[in-house]
Amino acid sequence: MSQDSATATEAARKLTGRRRREVVAVLLFSGGPIFESSIPLSVFGIDRQDAGVPRYRLLVCGGEEGPLRTTGGLELSAPYGLEAISRAGTVVVPAWRSITSPPPAEALDALRRAHEEGARIVGLCTGAFVLAAAGLLDGRPATTHWMYAPTLAKRYPSVHVDPRELFVDDGDVLTSAGTAAGIDLCLHIVRTDHGTEAAGALARRLVVPPRRSGGQERYLDRSLPEEIGSDPLAEVVAWALEHLHEQFDVETLAARAYMSRRTFDRRFRSLTGSAPLQWLITQRVLQAQRLLETSDYSVDEVAGRCGFRSPVALRGHFRRQLGSSPAAYRAAYRARRPQGGALESVATVLESSVPSQGSAQSRRTAAAASPGPSPVTAVATSGGPAEQLKPGPESYVPGRPALPGQRSAP
DSSP states (O other): OOHHHHHHHHHHHHOOTTOEEEEEEEEEOTTOOHHHHHHHHHHHHSOOGGGTOOOOEEEEEESSSSOEEOGGGEEEEOSBOGGGGGGEEEEEEOOOSOTTSOOOHHHHHHHHHHHHTTOEEEEOTTHHHHHHHTTTTTTSEEOOOTTTHHHHHHHOTTSEEOTTOSEEEOSSEEEEOSTTHHHHHHHHHHHHHHOHHHHHHHHHHHTSOSSOOSOSGGGOOOOOOGGGGGSTHHHHHHHHHHTTTSOOOHHHHHHHTTOOHHHHHHHHHHHHSSOHHHHHHHHHHHHHHHHHHHOOOOHHHHHHHTTOSSHHHHHHHHHHHHSSOHHHHHHHHHHTOOTTSOOOOHHHHHHHHSOOOOOHHHHHHHHHHOOOOOOOEEEEOSOOOOOOOOOOOOOOOSOOOSBTTEEEOO
16 A cells, blocks of 8 residues: 555544545635635536546635635635534645734634544645644644745744645645645645546646656745844844855854854754755855856856855755756756847746756755645625735755655655
8 A cells, every 4th residue: 555545544534523535625715815725626626527537525615704805806705614614524725815914713723623533634835824823733844835934934933844845745734835836735635535547637637747846946035034134143144145155164154143053053943944054055056046047157167156165066956956957957048048038937947948856865865965516706896916925035854755846744
C-alpha cells in the first residue's frame, strides 16, 4: 500500500457521526479572492465521472453572514452555513481575506470540531492563517504563499513553516502555497483518495500537469517583513544585502549584531521566520539571477560578484533553488526575451524551458554537503477589490519533500 493510501485509510477510520470522506465542504469568507475560492469548487463540485473521475459531493458554506463580497466587487451567496460542515469529511479553506485580520470565532470552532471528529482540513494559500488561528497547525509542518510565510512563522511560532513547498500533506491537515498551488494540492487529494489514474484524468480535463516538479524557490523575492524595520537587526540585514559581493558568513553577521551565533540565529528566525544561513544563500542566488539576466559576466565572474567561494558552490545552490544551471538559466531567459519590449517573466521561461530539479534524495544529499454541485450566486456590485496583502521574505525549515513540490507526512 502506498504512503498516501495508508494515510487516507488511517484518516478515514477516524471519521465519526455523519461525516463522509466524499463530502467536501468549502468555507468561504467575505473579501476572499475569487480565483483561489473557485479552485476547490471546480475540482470537487463538477461531475466528471464520464472522464473517470470519481464524484465528490460539494457543500459551499458561508463562514460568516452574507452576502460575501469578493474580487471585482462580486457578491456571493453561499447555499449552506457553518452547520453543513458537520457532514463533511474534508473541509477546505481557500485564501483568507487578510493576514492581519482574525477569522470569525464561530468558523474556528467549526474547524476544530470537524478536525476532532476526523475530518481532513485543507488550507489553500493564506487559508493556512485560518487553520493556524484554530490551532490546527501547532507543531505541524505547513506552507503558504512565500510572501506571507514569514508572517505566519512569526505570528504562530509553533508552526513549522516551509515556504519552499507547493503543498504540505501532514495526514489530516494539508496546506498549499499561493494560487495555482491550490490546484496541485486538490489534485493530490484526488490522487490520495482515488489513485493516480483518477488524478491524471482530472488534470487532463483541467489542462494542467498532474504533478508539477519543483517548489516555490524560483518565485522567491528578497523583501523582508515590515516588522524588521524598527529592529536593531535591520541594520545588519541591510549591510548584508549591500555587501553580497563579499565573502562573509553568518558568524560575521552575528559579530556585527554583537551577538553569539546561537543568539543571532534565534533572533533572526524569530523576526523573519528564516534561518540566517538559508536566507543568506537565497539572497546570493537571487543576486546571481539578476546578474545572469542583466550582464554578460561569465558564470565564474557571477559567482565572485555574489560572494560564493567558487563557481561550484554557485552552481550547486543555484540548481537546488531554481532547478537549473546558471548557464541554462541565462540561455532560457534570453531565448524568450521579446524584442523591443519588456522582459518576459523568468518563472514562465523556466516552466517551459528548464529541466526539473531532480530527486528529493539528491537535493537532501546536496544540501547536507553544503552549509452534485452546490449552486453559488454571483451579483455585481459597486464595491472594490479585496484588501491587498503585504509581502515578506521566505522562511525555511530543514527537509525536502518525498515528491517534487510536495511534503507529506512521514
